[in-house]
Amino acid sequence: STGARAGVVDAVVIGAGFAGLYTVYRLREMGISYRAFEQGGGVGGTWYWNRYPGASSDSESWVYSFTFSKELEQEWTWSCRFPEQPEILRYLEHVADRFDLKSQFDFDTRVSGATYDEAGACWVVQTSSGETVKAKYLITAVGCLSAAQVPKIPGLDQFKGKWYHTGQWPHEGVDFTGKTVGVVGTGSSGIQSIPIIAKQARHLTVFQRTANFSVPARNAPLSKDRVDQLKRDIGQIRETCRWANIGQPYDFRDAEALKVPAAERQQQFEADWQKGGFEWMFGSYKDLLADRNANELAADFVRDKIRSIVKNPDVANKLIPKGYPIGTKRLPLDQNYFETYNRDNVDLVDVRANPIEAIVADGIRTKDQTYKLDAIVFATGFDAMTGPLTRIGIRGRGGQKLEDKWSHGPQTYLGVATLGFPNMFMITGPGSPSVLGNMPTSIEQHVEWICGCISHIQKQGASTIEPTQSAEEHWGQHVKELADATLFPQTDSWYMGANIPGKPRVFLPYIGGFGTYRKLCNEIAEKGYEGFSIR
Numbered sequence: 001s002t003g004a005r006a007g008v009v010d011a012v013v014i015g016a017g018f019a020g021l022y023t024v025y026r027l028r029e030m031g032i033s034y035r036a037f038e039q040g041g042g043v044g045g046t047w048y049w050n051r052y053p054g055a056s057s058d059s060e061s062w063v064y065s066f067t068f069s070k071e072l073e074q075e076w077t078w079s080c081r082f083p084e085q086p087e088i089l090r091y092l093e094h095v096a097d098r099f100d101l102k103s104q105f106d107f108d109t110r111v112s113g114a115t116y117d118e119a120g121a122c123w124v125v126q127t128s129s130g131e132t133v134k135a136k137y138l139i140t141a142v143g144c145l146s147a148a149q150v151p152k153i154p155g156l157d158q159f160k161g162k163w164y165h166t167g168q169w170p171h172e173g174v175d176f177t178g179k180t181v182g183v184v185g186t187g188s189s190g191i192q193s194i195p196i197i198a199k200q201a202r203h204l205t206v207f208q209r210t211a212n213f214s215v216p217a218r219n220a221p222l223s224k225d226r227v228d229q230l231k232r233d234i235g236q237i238r239e240t241c242r243w244a245n246i247g248q249p250y251d252f253r254d255a256e257a258l259k260v261p262a263a264e265r266q267q268q269f270e271a272d273w274q275k276g277g278f279e280w281m282f283g284s285y286k287d288l289l290a291d292r293n294a295n296e297l298a299a300d301f302v303r304d305k306i307r308s309i310v311k312n313p314d315v316a317n318k319l320i321p322k323g324y325p326i327g328t329k330r331l332p333l334d335q336n337y338f339e340t341y342n343r344d345n346v347d348l349v350d351v352r353a354n355p356i357e358a359i360v361a362d363g364i365r366t367k368d369q370t371y372k373l374d375a376i377v378f379a380t381g382f383d384a385m386t387g388p389l390t391r392i393g394i395r396g397r398g399g400q401k402l403e404d405k406w407s408h409g410p411q412t413y414l415g416v417a418t419l420g421f422p423n424m425f426m427i428t429g430p431g432s433p434s435v436l437g438n439m440p441t442s443i444e445q446h447v448e449w450i451c452g453c454i455s456h457i458q459k460q461g462a463s464t465i466e467p468t469q470s471a472e473e474h475w476g477q478h479v480k481e482l483a484d485a486t487l488f489p490q491t492d493s494w495y496m497g498a499n500i501p502g503k504p505r506v507f508l509p510y511i512g513g514f515g516t517y518r519k520l521c522n523e524i525a526e527k528g529y530e531g532f533s534i535r
């Protein structure tokens, strides 16, 4: 941090990832005073922490970036289709430098509590450096997948080797050369890192609880011609993303898997598979996530792919997902994930059949065997969407704890605000579409909407805004009804809170689509922030 900073400001911003950087950029333009805190030692958020081997965006580089500056968009050139963590972090560093945003943050400073003071009509924010800052507005830019979850397995403290969580990876990197490594978890982080760790390690054992579907990323460098073309067309590409279902430059086809002839469908699945990327699922038939029979056609296509790739039929059988619809756990993209199991130095343990009982000094003990390991990688995920918020220590009116209010599941209006916590704005909070699509698209929309709302409050000379009880209740019902019309709630996933023991089983994001949500948010603003009470 640079010199003396104000103790009383208009707004406190928490986080310096995509969301925090853009918020600060906008607030500064608006002439709103602020303090901004980031627990990491630099900008980047997700991309500051997730430095595990193979960490990569699953959105194409040309959409996984900011749109607010046309100059930035033209100046920056991505090297490949799916950018890897170092390149995304370089991009965010570049953005921060270009717009002089680093000087605006206090780094290495965690917000350790925030309490709404009714008498003073302000948030009283405490930081890990012992500071207290008062602010009218509290803006959380803390991410959706930032509260890392290491499973509580007895004996971890006894382990003599090194262990890591993918979301808290050492900055100096980890060299697995010559090591016997165990990876626990086969979500996106596991599926991205396993092929790379397998190449480095002497031996790799993958501990799999639920077999996962995965689609090839087919990452590749971008040619000069492709870059030129993308830069020419970028305005249109971005506009498509803004209104599309998952914030990507494509949408579900206006066709149903169950209604097209089998041969045609198979040909289409295959053509999309060769293209790689999420489009395989989210640019495909519109009934895939709504109808179990349609979904099963897509699932079977991937199961056949796994069988054709993995040479050992017993291993293939363990890797084949069963019992839940494809796409209802967050679909990973991979680079040679299934191929990795053809290597001599890779083993797969099914920990559902053979559960992990303890970590011991020299490895992992399952029900029937001990696996000797020099290192354990927990690719075990995050307390998604609510975790980053409930861990802060946020207290609303009357000292109400956010975690208490949400003990049966998050209650929000638009995923942006919650009753009893006036003037608190959550960027991509629970009940917003965010994690169901391209995050930067979602983040920019939220930041712009929130800043518009703050302008409105300021112009009105009002002191507080918060949702009405009925708006919040209706939103919660709406989010649930939309989810219930899909296959998602059937599956144990982090979307449902099912990965965290004791977490209420509630579908966390809004599944009505990015475009629909954007339109709704705009309409609500145009109607003078309908559903909010402004005092």
Ligand code: NA7
Binding pocket: 145, 151, 152, 166, 184, 185, 186, 187, 188, 189, 190, 191, 207, 208, 209, 210, 330, 351, 356, 379, 380, 381, 382, 494, 499
């Ligand atoms: P995910 O997708 O939540 O995956 C976590 C994986 O870890 C998943 O395979 C879990 O199995 C497994 N897991 C979790 N706890 C345990 C225990 N106790 N024992 C064994 N296995 C366990 O997290 P990621 O980091 O991969 O991805 C998070 C998001 O980041 C991703 O969706 C993208 O949006 C980016 P399970 O399936 O729960 O049985």
